[in-house]
Amino acid sequence: MSEISRNGVGGGGQPGRIGIGLELDDVHMKILEVLRENGRISVAALAERVGISRANAYTRFEALRADGAIKRFTAEIDHVRAGLGITALIFVTVRQQMWKQFRAELARMPEVEYCAITTGQHDAMIQVRVSDVAAVHTMVTDRLANIPAVKATETVFILDEVLRRPYVLPSDRDQGRPARRPAQEAQGGDVPLGKMRFVGAAEGRAALRKDD
Amino acid sequence: MSEISRNGVGGGGQPGRIGIGLELDDVHMKILEVLRENGRISVAALAERVGISRANAYTRFEALRADGAIKRFTAEIDHVRAGLGITALIFVTVRQQMWKQFRAELARMPEVEYCAITTGQHDAMIQVRVSDVAAVHTMVTDRLANIPAVKATETVFILDEVLRRPYVLPSDRDQGRPARRPAQEAQGGDVPLGKMRFVGAAEGRAALRKDD
């Protein structure tokens, strides 16, 4: 995993599966667009909204599922109503060569909703949902701190979640085709670049180098 | 929004809706559990898995939806297969009293999948999905930098997404009942615990206070 392009939630499934099994055309994208905002729509209704026949819709639907482009269908739940009103981000510094242990421990923590390995000052960011502030404290000081793989943590609370899109797709904008924007001239000089930091990988991990 | 308990993705829907419209019992929770891992299951099959009648399942299903406990159903899509292989986190420092503008601009950026307001050094964290590294650079230097509300940014790349749970529920573990764990020393800024830091709110924003 020394390449930044290898990401995507591959933790559980088949890691390292890079080859494209299915060429996604415009119709596939349109299907994904509909499905991400209404995961319970019937295939018949889906076919109509996309403008293809029912049989075709079934074929493509199955293909997308089998290929893994659609990983699963899920219900978005209101955490506050479900009793988990507190959300926190915990940035973790992991001891080198102890990633495997770290991942294994994560799997044992049900309150962890999301975990990503990042470049920058810390090595990983985990998002947790709990019922109260005390539970965050317990989680960090009792559970995380007791994992040898964890060298240090930094915790911030989420005060409000401004937006969550079901899932971003390339068709959402112009960015679909790698914009031929050398990026060098993209910001002539009228941009206060001084305040925009890009933080590469820390000690030991893959260096971030491609565009600057 | 001076209370930390008011979170949850309220950006689009009815912000500030705090009152509980529906008392969630164990059966409701079980329904949510099933639905979060299989959003396309039929209500009939759902009823069987939960152990209630079809009609009851339908009633509760509708109630959960109407109440907002279930916000929507969505398909989880493999971003890499969909052509968005790069994920980045951008931590943004926002100029005070310009939050409204910041939010408005966010809505105009389709590559933003998630945005949360946080305590700590920065004011907000946004997660973006784009096709290549150059697009991140363009996004930050061209688009974010040109928003007056944005004072500074810090960008890290996501190298791997270790886990994403559909949605964490209280029934997942013991944390359901607020653990009677005083945790007096937990906040106020930093914790005297060696390498475990808790970072409170920065200048101007709501202080973190709820449980002490």
Next chain:
DNA sequence: GTTGAAATTAGTACGAA
């Protein structure tokens, strides 16, 4: 809150374009 039966809709198969 449950069961059962009718009406509707979903999913499958197959031939034609």
Next chain:
DNA sequence: TTCGTACTAATTTCAAC
């Protein structure tokens, strides 16, 4: 490949219990 249709299976809905 995709479409259209006919066939079968399952689901939603509504009734009475």
